[in-house]
Amino acid sequence: MNAAQLSGYEHLLGIAEGAIAPPSIFATMGMLKLELVAGTVKIHCKASDQHCNPMGGVHGGFAATVIDSVTGCAVHSLLEAGVGYGTVDLSVKMMRPVPLGEVLIAEAKVTHLSWAIGIAEATVRRTDGTLLASGSATCYIKRPN
Structure with a gap:
């Protein structure tokens, strides 16, 4: 199909269940697993050597990209068929350095959804709950004409 x-939820559920191939950003960013409930999304991810800055630490863009992805997916999970977002x-x-080679959990929840705007808040944590980064995204809802 x-x-x-x-719907956004059906699309993401297909990815989570393996019926739909994940977007290429999942492989690029070490995103391993997607879990969802409408309006809330978790992505398990792991930074690798390809995400390092010149000093050998994980680049801040890793957490930023993961937060952008998980917040966008949370908004997407509430959208009807044929409706997109950006x-x-x-x-x-950033609260703490992102560790290299460790599975992390990024979680986002939609805090506002209107006809034209979706807002979601997110965290990136270690599996023990230690907060590494937090953020929010505002998405424009692209509805067909």
């Missing part, structure tokens, strides 16, 4: 014929604003705060 064409993804445009699926990030128009992303805010990220």
Whole structure:
């Protein structure tokens, strides 16, 4: 079935269950597993050597990209078939360095959804709950004419 014929939730559920291939950003960013409930999404991810900065630490763009992805997916999970979205604003705060080679959990929840705007807040944590980064994204809702 064409993804445009699926609601956002159905599309993401297909990815989570393996019936639909994940987007290429999942492989690029070490995103391993997707879990969802409408309006809330978790992505398990792991930074690798390809995500390192010149000093050998994980680049801040790793957490920013993961937060952009998980917040966008949370908004997407509430959209009807044929409706898309795009990030128009992303805010990220880093609390601790992102560890290399460790599975992390990024979780986002939609805090506002209207006809034209979706807002979601996210965290990136170690599996023990230690907060590494948090952020929010505002998404423009692209509805067909």
